[in-house]
Amino acid sequence: MAYMALYRKYRPKSFDEVVGQEVAIRILKNQITSGRIGHAYLLTGIRGTGKTTIAKIFARAINCPNNQDGNPCNVCETCREIEQPGVMDIIEIDAASNRGVDEIRDIREKVKYPPTLGRYKVYIIDEVHMLTREAFNALLKTLEEPPAHVVFILATTEPNKLPMTILSRCQRFDIRPISQEAIVDRMAEILEDLDVQVEPEALQFIAARGDHSMRDALSILDQVIDLREDGRPITYSQVLDFLGMADQQTIRQLIAHIAEQDAASALTLLKTLKARGRDAALILDQMIDAVHQALIVQTTGETAMAILGIGQDDYDALLATAQLTGGGQLFDIMDVLIDAKEKLKYNDVAEIVLEMTVLKLCTAQTIRAADPAPAVKRTVDTAPPRQPAIKPAPSPQPKVTPAAPQKPAAQTAAPAPEARPKQNAAAAPKAQAAPRQAKPAAAPKQGGADAQTLKKKMTAALKKKAPLDGKMFEKGRLIQKDADHFELCFFEDSGDRMACDRCTRSQAKLEKLAGSVAGRKVQLTIKSVKKNFSEMSLAEKTAAIVGNVPIVRK
Structure with missing residues (x-):
């Protein structure tokens, strides 16, 4: 047969x-x-x-x-x-x-x-x-x-x-997806009938690779059975070698190197996995799965054992991985890994994509930490130079205007001295007009890297707990005033009044969330501002010109 x-x-x-x-x-x-x-x-x-x-x-x-x-x-x-x-x-x-x-x-x-x-x-x-x-x-x-x-x-x-x-x-x-435990039990029955022994850890791994499909899991098992030799049990290591995948401990060590910003150790570990014939695309899948599990452990605690169906040892290992990262770092890692997964669909250089992804993750936190300082320095360096230009304006205060009435007859004989005061007097209004042109610059501009990162994390956290609050918060522009002070600005004439009011009522909660995400005490101010004419859309510009809408020009 x-x-x-x-x-x-x-x-x-x-x-x-x-x-x-x-x-x-x-x-x-x-x-x-x-x-x-x-x-x-x-x-x-x-x-x-x-x-x-x-x-x-x-x-x-x-x-x-x-x-x-x-x-x-x-x-x-x-x-x-x-x-x-x-x-x-x-x-x-x-x-x-x-x-x-x-x-x-x-x-x-x-x-x-x-x-x-x-x-x-x-x-x-x-x-x-x-x-x-x-x-x-x-x-x-x-x-x-x-x-x-x-x-x-x-x-x-x-x-x-x-x-x-x-x-x-x-x-x-x-027809529901089949649980991992049910797949393991069914495979154990089949192996008993075939008189083949496979390590329990290997069975768990095969069931996980089946992705809730009994047929896929049995197809893998069908191939794994032929790994047996001399009646000895098929080991977890043999299954990993056959599938071209790394063990969970190695994947967690790789994530630990990323959390510690140790690019050299991370790339060395990738080179070792490559030498063992591990598939780069599968390693990326395993990293996504490991970060996903660590996120659940980080957010749910011991309940994660029931959610993920894992034992105490796996829970302790995942908890150690989660504790290496602070705030929303795991969410950032997950975003980068998922983006890398999408890139693999359109090219055949999986190893390079994986290495560049790991390098990006190892340097992302350093770049993020280094960005805010230059951002603050730029705001300090660019704003004050205007003020020294305005301050010289009071210098014409010792005007020659008192001298003019004392010598009325000298107007025809000495026109030159009078010409200078006129130039000074003309210069003074110019200098004094500068502050009025500088005022509209109060319109919000998106903050530096730290503000953008903080807003992204806060939006994700809010949408997870309260989607409406997350949408309202996302409409605002977050600006970094100094190291620990941020402003959330909403435009008055853009239909953001409801969002501004809702965020204002939740200011204390938002400030607390900002502090937990940033990992330090943060002051958050919420205010409403007018939109600059140059930042308006074509429809808004038309409405502002035709209607009686106040316009703030730069």
Whole structure:
């Protein structure tokens, strides 16, 4: 007999063998026992969770004359015939390759013929979302009023692509992702039947790589089984070597180097992983997963053990990783890693992308810490130079105006001395006019790197807890006045009044959040300012010119 893959060999034969779908199975079994069989079913869910398997079991159960508690007996002639490929009463159609209107018309022509074995003729249409619009229209009438002996079972991973007219005519069952623990238990049963030993840690890792898909996990296990030698258990290290991945401890050490800004150690560790044949794209995936777990540990504490399904040792290791980072540093690391993951889709230099990402993370905090000082220095250096230019204006105060009335006759004889005071007098108004032109510069400009980073982190934190507060806060412009003083400014004429009022009422809470994010005591001031004419949009400029709206020009 030809070799059969594990996911086919150990495919469930009854509803009781299906893993992780208790709710859907209970409903289907009750419908079978009560005789309330629907005419159309829709099974949705991610790949490898049992949609087609459930459809086949259901098809056998409704045709089995000896079904027991909703399960097919699998021993009668009908069950054995249905198990054979090519049976006339169970028609499986792959909509990905049979997606046209002609295929659906063929179904419409054949549904009128009664079944030959059991009571029902069952059409199982897999990946039904791949049908064309014309094919859906052709299927619609048959799906709405099929013959009494016909049952349609549609399966898809993307139910959002199905027309509402199709969805409304089906009983929908969402096939849930399978938990990691259930996958591990099922693999342990299979290994016991095969008399193969695999380390528990390796099984956990395979289940995690399956990503809630039983079929994917069993496909990996199918390959891993052949790593055995001399009857010894297959080790966690062997599984890592086969998959081209690093162990969790190494990934956490890499994140620790990033948190400590140790670029040399981080790149050395990457070089070691490369020498061992580890895949750069998979390392990036592992880093994202490790940071995700560390974030959950950092924010939820010991509750993370139940959320992540980890033990005390893993929790302690993740807690140590989380404690190396302060404030929202882990969120920044996660953002950079996800951006790097997106870049991998468009190039084939995964190793370079990974190295540059690690270098960026190792230098990001240093650059962020170094940016605020120059930003403050610029504000101090640029603002005061205007004031010295204004202060010389009082120098013409010892004016020659008293001398002019004392010598009225000298106006014709000595016009030159009078010309100088006129020039000085003309210069004084010019110098005095400068402050009036400088006042509109109070319009807010986005602050330096520290202000932008602080605003980004605060917005993320607010949106997580209170999305509306986060949106209102995001409308403002955060300006750094000095090292520990920030201003959140809103434009008066931009519809931001509600946002300004809401943030003003929450000023104490926002100031506390700013302090926790910045890691130091911070003063936060909230105020409303007028928008400069040069910063207005075209519509705002038009409204300002046509309407009676005060304009502040630079």
